[in-house]
Amino acid sequence: MNPETFQQLDKVIHERGRMAIMSLLAASSDHSFTDLRDTLSMTDGNLTTHLKTLQQAGYVAVAKSYRNSRPLTTCALTPEGRKAFSEYVGLLDKIVRQARGKKGFRE
């Protein structure tokens, strides 16, 4: 494996929990906090910590509103987040292809 390619991996996304959050958000326009928590089987605290990290990196936008008089938190990827995730997946694909010489992820 080319070590330079590994160095280029985005360290914010390259963590299992945050990668999972980014994957779900990349597949849909937005997700509620509870949907993310339940789908990923995370605790409230764990998910909040990861979302804060992603928010600070500018990858995730968190919106708060009300539904049935109760707070509703929804999360979505920002354009920067979508671009960073796409680059991250592209780099993983490149690493796999370099190592195995197989077909790419998107093919």
Next chain:
Amino acid sequence: MQTDWAGENLQVIRTLMERASLYRRALAPIMLALGALGLAGGVLGHLLDWNNNARFVGFWFAFAVLALAAAFLLARRQALKAEEPFWSPPTRRVALALLPALVMGGTFGVAMITQGAGDSVKTSLIALWLMMYGTGLLAAGFFVRRGIKLLGWIFLILGGFLLLFVHWVPVLANLSVHLLMGGTFGGLHLAYGIYLRFTEASPDPA
């Protein structure tokens, strides 16, 4: 190999993205439609009084086809609205997971007619259909939201209860087979659809 983690990460990403797209695929409207169809079928079958084996099986096969068509149409409408491919790999996996149980249920139904089983076997057939459908939902539950698995278990347990204990519960034993069929299949789908409707995008925990 040192780079296995990259391939594994790609697989995790692919699985989560597929799950997220299926997750939103019109599950609540599909469940509500299946529930309404099941209940309507139960009432209609009861009113028509089609109680011999061939008519009973034929009637519910027709309703199963109708229910499948409704589910496909609703899923396709949602996919078009979200600009997603309809017959995507995860949709295919869900369909394939359900298929063996549906085929087995259908085969039992046909066998019941061709082998001339007595009229009393219909309640057992309903129980078997419930259990097979539950098994199919459990298999499909690996690719869809977790509630589907719970619904699968409920179908399985209800079917088992019906098969083993129906004669101990006079209300059930004397109930019209169409009402029993419509009430169990329709009622459970409707209940799950209502649950989904009220919990989708649920508010944060207090």
